[in-house]
Amino acid sequence: MTTSEEARTGGPEALRLNRQVCFAMYSASRAATAAYRPMLEELGLTYPQYLAMLVLWEAAPRSVRELGEELGLDSGTLSPLLKRLEALGLVQRRRSAEDERRVEIFLTDAGAALSAKASGIPQRLADAAGLTAAELDQLRDTLGRLTNALHASH
Amino acid sequence: MTTSEEARTGGPEALRLNRQVCFAMYSASRAATAAYRPMLEELGLTYPQYLAMLVLWEAAPRSVRELGEELGLDSGTLSPLLKRLEALGLVQRRRSAEDERRVEIFLTDAGAALSAKASGIPQRLADAAGLTAAELDQLRDTLGRLTNALHASH
DNA sequence: TGCAATTCAGTTGTACACAACTGAATTGCA
DNA sequence: TGCAATTCAGTTGTGTACAACTGAATTGCA
Numbered sequence: 137m138t139t140s141e142e143a144r145t146g147g148p149e150a151l152r153l154n155r156q157v158c159f160a161m162y163s164a165s166r167a168a169t170a171a172y173r174p175m176l177e178e179l180g181l182t183y184p185q186y187l188a189m190l191v192l193w194e195a196a197p198r199s200v201r202e203l204g205e206e207l208g209l210d211s212g213t214l215s216p217l218l219k220r221l222e223a224l225g226l227v228q229r230r231r232s233a234e235d236e237r238r239v240e241i242f243l244t245d246a247g248a249a250l251s252a253k254a255s256g257i258p259q260r261l262a263d264a265a266g267l268t269a270a271e272l273d274q275l276r277d278t279l280g281r282l283t284n285a286l287h288a289s290h
Numbered sequence: 291m292t293t294s295e296e297a298r299t300g301g302p303e304a305l306r307l308n309r310q311v312c313f314a315m316y317s318a319s320r321a322a323t324a325a326y327r328p329m330l331e332e333l334g335l336t337y338p339q340y341l342a343m344l345v346l347w348e349a350a351p352r353s354v355r356e357l358g359e360e361l362g363l364d365s366g367t368l369s370p371l372l373k374r375l376e377a378l379g380l381v382q383r384r385r386s387a388e389d390e391r392r393v394e395i396f397l398t399d400a401g402a403a404l405s406a407k408a409s410g411i412p413q414r415l416a417d418a419a420g421l422t423a424a425e426l427d428q429l430r431d432t433l434g435r436l437t438n439a440l441h442a443s444h
Numbered sequence: 445t446g447c448a449a450t451t452c453a454g455t456t457g458t459a460c461a462c463a464a465c466t467g468a469a470t471t472g473c474a
Numbered sequence: 475t476g477c478a479a480t481t482c483a484g485t486t487g488t489g490t491a492c493a494a495c496t497g498a499a500t501t502g503c504a
Contacts, residue, residue: 266439
């Protein structure tokens, strides 16, 4: 998207790549994933796998559905991702006894222990970001409101 | 990442998903792509294909390398994407005569004409974003500085 | 000038994303 | 209570991303 101001002009200006906020988000998101990559390589994780582990470090076990709600990902993405985390020995997948539709994701000892190795990563990313704490707080807030509005829009 | 402030605490707080600015970017970027999807479906394009067309609408022909520099994508992503745009009849790929390593991407008449159908999309997205023009401008600026800093960090 | 280094587009392999679908389990209502 | 609707995880197919690599073309320097 462009800003309201610029899009309102209606002309070809609105289609200029460098005016598009969405492209800025798309680029920033990929740049962040790239910045994480060498750090996460030390843990043997990809960025989406790291996000799933973050959720499990907060509380485990969690069902695939709960994980999907936290991350905004569906089973088409999570099922193979969790299978890879299981192959790495970080989680265990187990059918729920009370509701056999559900699959609970448990942390293994190795999975739980990995959080210690991950604890320094947020600070290293914040350092690499080159923004003040206030700017990062505001950015997170603005992005959160934007995400909510975009989800509500369709 | 979390904000510098929060990461500095060092404790498990730093690993909380809802504190992570990078997760907010990752979510917002996917939400934006999802909001574009129904609009781009009318054009028969995916979001990355739309980005490539935006660049070509600004100036064509462009080499694969130039496109890659504008979009921050490598040939591994662009080669198949451009082949699909060619299959849709929107672009033509042609070996450069002066430098046979280069492949120039030309707009076809249909590709050039498509920009008219795309002209309303930025405004529709801006409306869906629910942010003021000033907030969108600031967001774009902050994301741009963040992207530059992250690229410089490794 | 010759040839090693570089540039360029493409291919291969892995891992997301996500729409559309499947089949099993559970719910909830007539 | 029975059964249609829903929930849930998984699979399939398409399209990115990106690392690592290939081979052809071009550059630049000894």
